Amino acid sequence: xxxxxxxxxxxGPRSHARGSxxxxxxxxxxxxxxxxxxxxxxxxxxxxxIHDLTVAYHRKPVVWDVEYEAxxxxxxxxVGPNGAGKSTLLKACLGLVPVVSGQAWFFGRPFRxxxxxxxxxxxxxxxxxDFPVSALDVVTMGLYRQxxxxxxxxxxxxxxxxxxxxxVGLADFAARQISQLSGGQQQRVFLARALVQKADLYLxxxxxxxxxxxxxxxxxxxxxxxxxxxxxxxxxxxDLETVRDYFDEVxxxxxxxxxxxxxxxVFTATNLRQTYGGKLAILDQVGERMAEGV
Amino acid sequence: MGSLELAGAALxxxxxxxxSLADRLYRLATFQDYNTWAPLATTxxxxxxxxxxxxxxxxxxxxxxxxxxxxxxxxxxxxxFLLLExxxxxxxxxxxxxxxxxxxxxxxxxxxxxxIDRYSRAKADAALAIVLSLFYGxxxxxxxxxxxxxxxxxxxxxDYLSGKSASLVASDAVLSVVLGAVVIGxxxxxxxxxxxxxxxxxxxxxxxxxxxxxxALLIGLSAVVAVxxxxxxxLVLVVALLIIPPAAAxxxxxxxxVMAAGAGLIGALSGALGVAVSSLxxxxxxxxTIVLFAAAMxxxxxxxxxxxxxxxxxxxxxxxxxxxxxxxx
Numbered sequence: 001x002x003x004x005x006x007x008x009x010x011x012g013p014r015s016h017a018r019g020s021x022x023x024x025x026x027x028x029x030x031x032x033x034x035x036x037x038x039x040x041x042x043x044x045x046x047x048x049x050i051h052d053l054t055v056a057y058h059r060k061p062v063v064w065d066v067e068y069e070a071x072x073x074x075x076x077x078x079v080g081p082n083g084a085g086k087s088t089l090l091k092a093c094l095g096l097v098p099v100v101s102g103q104a105w106f107f108g109r110p111f112r113x114x115x116x117x118x119x120x121x122x123x124x125x126x127x128x129x130d131f132p133v134s135a136l137d138v139v140t141m142g143l144y145r146q147x148x149x150x151x152x153x154x155x156x157x158x159x160x161x162x163x164x165x166x167x168v169g170l171a172d173f174a175a176r177q178i179s180q181l182s183g184g185q186q187q188r189v190f191l192a193r194a195l196v197q198k199a200d201l202y203l204x205x206x207x208x209x210x211x212x213x214x215x216x217x218x219x220x221x222x223x224x225x226x227x228x229x230x231x232x233x234x235x236x237x238x239d240l241e242t243v244r245d246y247f248d249e250v251x252x253x254x255x256x257x258x259x260x261x262x263x264x265x266v267f268t269a270t271n272l273r274q275t276y277g278g279k280l281a282i283l284d285q286v287g288e289r290m291a292e293g294v
Numbered sequence: 295m296g297s298l299e300l301a302g303a304a305l306x307x308x309x310x311x312x313x314s315l316a317d318r319l320y321r322l323a324t325f326q327d328y329n330t331w332a333p334l335a336t337t338x339x340x341x342x343x344x345x346x347x348x349x350x351x352x353x354x355x356x357x358x359x360x361x362x363x364x365x366x367x368x369x370x371x372x373x374x375f376l377l378l379e380x381x382x383x384x385x386x387x388x389x390x391x392x393x394x395x396x397x398x399x400x401x402x403x404x405x406x407x408x409x410i411d412r413y414s415r416a417k418a419d420a421a422l423a424i425v426l427s428l429f430y431g432x433x434x435x436x437x438x439x440x441x442x443x444x445x446x447x448x449x450x451x452x453d454y455l456s457g458k459s460a461s462l463v464a465s466d467a468v469l470s471v472v473l474g475a476v477v478i479g480x481x482x483x484x485x486x487x488x489x490x491x492x493x494x495x496x497x498x499x500x501x502x503x504x505x506x507x508x509x510a511l512l513i514g515l516s517a518v519v520a521v522x523x524x525x526x527x528x529l530v531l532v533v534a535l536l537i538i539p540p541a542a543a544x545x546x547x548x549x550x551x552v553m554a555a556g557a558g559l560i561g562a563l564s565g566a567l568g569v570a571v572s573s574l575x576x577x578x579x580x581x582x583t584i585v586l587f588a589a590a591m592x593x594x595x596x597x598x599x600x601x602x603x604x605x606x607x608x609x610x611x612x613x614x615x616x617x618x619x620x621x622x623x
Contacts, residue, residue: 094500112502120500127494131353132550141490145501150483177548193497 045107047072047201047232048093053102055085055092062088066102066257070201071249073230075223077237077263080253081276086236087123089253090203094120106201116145119199123206124187129179135189136174139164142193164192169218184215191222202226202233209238220246243267318574330573333459335467337526337565337584343474344519344532345539345561347481349554351516352540353492358422359404359513360536363520364529365426366403368433370395371454371524375440386440387450389466393521396454396529400517403429408513457528457581459569470522477515481554488512489550526565527581534585535561542592545599560595564588 048070055063063085070076078086091097093104095111106114119142139161140153147157165174168188178186187207194202207219223233223246234251237243243250243263250267252258252275259271321330351360374395379386403425410421437451453461481488490498491508499505516536523532543556568584597604 091496096496096499115500115502118500120497122494122496126496131493132544132548132553133489133493134549137489137550138493141486141494141497144486144490145503147486149487153486179548 045072046070046105047107048203048234049105049108050089050093051102051104053089053092053104054100055088055097056100057088061100061255063092063253064256066253068251068257068260070232070234072232073227074232074248075227075246076232076234076249076251077243077247078234078251078253079237079240079243079275080258084254084275086253087205090120090205090234090236094118094203116197117200119194119197119202121190121194121202121204121207124183124190124209126205129181129186131178133178134174135165135170135176135178135181135185136161138178138189139192139196142196160196161192164195165189167195168192168222182212184211187211188215188218191219195222200231202231202235204233204235206236206238208235208242240272315574329460330569332464332467333462333526333573333580334566334569336462336470337459337569337580338562339467339470339474339565340519340523340526341535341539341561341563341565341584341588342558343470343477343561344523344535345543345557345559346478346554347512347515347519348536348561349540349543349550349557350481350488350492350512351536352544353489353550354509354512356513357537358419358533359407360516360520361533362403362407362422362426362429363400363513363517364524364532365433366429367396367400367517367521367524367529368454369429369436370397370399370433371451372433372436372440373399375451376436376443379440379443386443389525392454393524396524397517397521399429399433400521401514404513404517408509453528454524455528455530456579457524457526457531459526459572459580460576462525466525473518473522477518478558480511480515484508484511485551485554526569527584531581531585534588535564538585538588538592539564542588542595542599544601545595545603546601548601560588560591564591 046069048068050066050068053063053066054061062083066089078089080086088097092099093106093111104111106118111118136158140157142164143153143157143160147153162171162174165171168191170185170188170192173181173185178189181189187209191204191207194204208216211219223235226233227248235247237247244267247263249261250263251260252266252271254275254277258275259266348360351357371392372395374391375386377395378388378391407418407421407425410416410424411418414421416424440451450458450461487498487503487508490501490503491505491512495505498508519536520529520532523529523535527535539557539560540553542560543553546556547553564584564587567587568580571583571587572578572580595603
């Protein structure tokens with residue numbers, strides 16, 4: 001908090017000036033947090049802090065100059081229209097896509113030093129569910145690092161994976177080939193694979209996309225139990241209607257960071273219109289509801 | 295005339311010149327014939343190895359990389375031969391040198407494909423087609439230069455195109471057993487890492503696995519198999535041994551371990567059967583026969599495989615309707 005100006009940050013990636021250093025609509029609290037995170041040493045325990053992150057595909061920017069610090073013990077939604085760079089932001093933080101500039105810190109350190117504390121749940125549609133493995137096999141993959149190179153999966157690890165499957169309500173489906181699962185069940189298998197890692201931070205790409213109501217509730221209660229034990233989850237989310245009910249914090253993204261902070265302050269009709277360009281009719285409904293205080 | 299001899303005549307076997315078909319069958323079955331068991335062992339080991347490592351090539355969606363490696367191996371043969379002839383005329387036909395050259399350009403071809411795919415706007419299939427035809431064309435040119443040399447040792451270079459298992463000797467069998475053991479051993483050691491790579495490479499990368507390295511190793515070991523296979527199956531058809539057995543095995547199981555074992559078995563059987571047939575009927579080329587056996591097993595698997603064979607699919611569809619609505623796939 002001592003230095004509110006990010007432009008003066010020490011190894012300032014911002015020194016190559018390109019336009020406004022601030023996201024256009026950042027609200028008060030978020031701005032203050034951003035100022036702190038220009039100096040990671042000030043917030044060493046923040047589960048995730050993103051600095052000045054810019055990503056481009058074929059020279060077209062898809063994430064532009066994002067600055068954000070995730071508070072610990074919260075459920076955080078990343079919300080924005082298609083092509084807003086939500087998934088890319090997660091992947092860039094994890095080093096899965098090359099960044100043009102900026103970096104992400106996890107618990108105050110580079111990702112490679114704290115991989116064990118971070119669990120990633122890719123989009124369900126990113127893999128081939130016809131693959132010849134069982135639900136249990138997929139969950140066990142979350143333990144491969146722990147098991148180590150070249151070593152076979154022993155019973156001890158299979159038991160851990162079984163417990164994780166039970167936590168997502170799929171205890172009876174362990175031996176099921178993954179193509180024999182419903183979309184919601186597949187999503188829960190992915191979650192179980194993240195759970196076995198016993199991480200402190202969960203990065204989830206659209207876990208609620210295309211799932212049945214039972215799965216939605218299962219995922220939600222799982223997220224809440226993670227939060228209740230001090231874990232943090234950053235979740236790419238597409239359903240504006242449920243943001244208020246499900247999440248504590250929200251990050252509104254449309255290539256640039258439009259706003260970020262507690263849902264009650266940031267998830268406003270104005271900010272949403274800014275994010276979505278005022279195109280969606282649903283925005284007005286959501287805005288009206290919020291005005292009514294529902 | 296016995297029915298066996300009739301069959302022999304139908305196969306085009308030269309019954310009058312050599313021993314009778316029944317006699318040859320007997321010698322084959324009792325492993326009496328050195329000229330048969332060396333090719334048989336070499337090719338069976340090759341088939342098993344190709345099947346096992348091919349599982350991951352197929353699951354990674356890199357089936358055609360095997361084809362590129364095979365075709366790209368040709369200029370390596372030509373180059374190695376010409377270099378040896380330049381250094382010391384008459385020494386060109388040294389099998390280890392030719393195989394090493396083949397491996398080098400085969401890997402170079404695979405590398406070019408991946409680079410074009412990654413760093414240019416050309417799509418993966420275009421990159422494959424470009425590299426495959428470029429290297430193969432280059433190889434044919436080099437071979438025709440080699441043909442003009444008057445050392446006589448260039449004879450038989452063309453055997454690498456479609457394979458000639460009859461020329462395989464004990465040292466080839468030893469080489470294929472050693473390399474086969476290395477490749478299968480590496481596959482078993484890396485089984486879970488490769489499974490993860492093939493299923494979800496983004497997750498593997500997030501876990502800290504060197505995805506590029508694992509990929510390179512998979513392609514490298516496939517290239518070793520492809521080069522080994524040139525002698526018996528020929529480099530044009532070697533991709534079949536890498537791809538058909540895994541594809542066939544997939545119809546029988548939903549478990550990647552079983553799939554690997556099945557692919558190894560199907561590969562070994564195809565290799566052995568192909569060599570057996572062409573030793574009984576020497577006019578039939580070995581490589582294509584092996585491929586035909588593999589393809590036949592694929593056809594049977596496609597129809598009858600109890601996991602996803604066509605005949606079982608109807609029943610599977612019915613079964614899925616017994617599942618409660620919210621659990622349906």
